[in-house]
Amino acid sequence: MFLATGFVLVLAVASLFVGVSDVSLKSLLEGDARALQVLLVSRAPRTLALILAGSGMAIAGMIMQMLARNRFVEPSTVGTVESATLGILVITIFAPNAPVIVKMAVAAAFAMAGTALFIRILKFVPLRSVLLVPLVGIMLAGVIGAITTFFAYRLDLLQSLGAWMTGDFSVVLRGRYELLWIAGALSVAAYIAADRFTVAGLGQEFTTNLGLNYRRVMTLGLAIVSLVTASVVVTVGSVPFLGLIVPNVVAMTIGDNMRRSLPWVALLGAGLVLVCDIFGRLIIRPYEMPIGAVMGVIGSLFFLYLLLRRNSRAS
Numbered sequence: 367m368f369l370a371t372g373f374v375l376v377l378a379v380a381s382l383f384v385g386v387s388d389v390s391l392k393s394l395l396e397g398d399a400r401a402l403q404v405l406l407v408s409r410a411p412r413t414l415a416l417i418l419a420g421s422g423m424a425i426a427g428m429i430m431q432m433l434a435r436n437r438f439v440e441p442s443t444v445g446t447v448e449s450a451t452l453g454i455l456v457i458t459i460f461a462p463n464a465p466v467i468v469k470m471a472v473a474a475a476f477a478m479a480g481t482a483l484f485i486r487i488l489k490f491v492p493l494r495s496v497l498l499v500p501l502v503g504i505m506l507a508g509v510i511g512a513i514t515t516f517f518a519y520r521l522d523l524l525q526s527l528g529a530w531m532t533g534d535f536s537v538v539l540r541g542r543y544e545l546l547w548i549a550g551a552l553s554v555a556a557y558i559a560a561d562r563f564t565v566a567g568l569g570q571e572f573t574t575n576l577g578l579n580y581r582r583v584m585t586l587g588l589a590i591v592s593l594v595t596a597s598v599v600v601t602v603g604s605v606p607f608l609g610l611i612v613p614n615v616v617a618m619t620i621g622d623n624m625r626r627s628l629p630w631v632a633l634l635g636a637g638l639v640l641v642c643d644i645f646g647r648l649i650i651r652p653y654e655m656p657i658g659a660v661m662g663v664i665g666s667l668f669f670l671y672l673l674l675r676r677n678s679r680a681s
Contacts, residue, residue: 422549424635427609440609449480533658607665
């Protein structure tokens with residue numbers, strides 16, 4: 367844990383000094399006012415946003431996998447992200463000047479409704495294979511995404527929709543990322559309730575026999591997933607597959623106990639997002655590649671790896 371924390375801190379420091387503007391330790395020590403301004407207004411908020419969003423979405427993915435009892439789901443494969451985007455579109459249409467916190471609340475409500483719908487659909491689907499679960503989620507996400515795209519096209523909001531669906535931390539400035547502290551607070555709440563989520567992942571009957579209210583635990587989990595997803599989508603857009611990659615890597619290494627693995631999930635989520643963002647800033651320098659594109663490539667490859675790994679075990 368100490369080495370992992372140190373590695374994430376090294377990445378965070380590197381993130382402060384990578385970018386188009388010349389910000390270096392030397393310029394800061396020499397009292398360069400412009401370099402200090404870039405650091406305080408852009409680089410430091412961006413680095414904090416990366417850490418908060420990365421750890422929050424990774425933990426949200428872990429909770430989602432516990433609730434659905436399936437290793438192949440996360441907010442971007444069950445319709446949660448698409449539902450949050452639909453909520454942002456709705457509030458943009460009917461109250462375009464609403465405060466950001468109101469937009470996040472509406473997005474969270476839609477995200478929770480979409481995720482609850484996914485959980486509800488699973489109860490009526492004869493699941494012969496665990497691979498059917500993400501398939502159901504992807505189909506639901508496709509339907510919600512199509513509805514959102516249709517109305518965005520009709521109302522000339524496709525450009526805004528594209529911004530919401532593509533994770534991009536280049537827009538993060540001081541005063542425009544603070545909603546992500548909600549994701550940080552919810553990550554702490556998830557750690558406090560970790561044992562309950564672990565038990566809920568064993569099924570409704572087992573949870574009830576232990577004296578826990580299964581529906582209440584599910585509602586708490588859905589609320590955390592929805593609020594974290596909404597805060598990230600409203601602030602920086604969608605970061606796909608993060609909640610799929612990180613929990614699976616941690617589970618392969620140290621197992622499924624959520625209280626034990628959650629700190630590792632948070633650290634690895636923050637570290638992975640930092641690495642992808644730094645890579646996106648360097649690969650086509652002085653331009654930037656959105657982190658959503660980088661994570662999309664890495665996530666899709668990892669998803670294929672999980673499928674192939676499972677098939678090889680089955681055979």
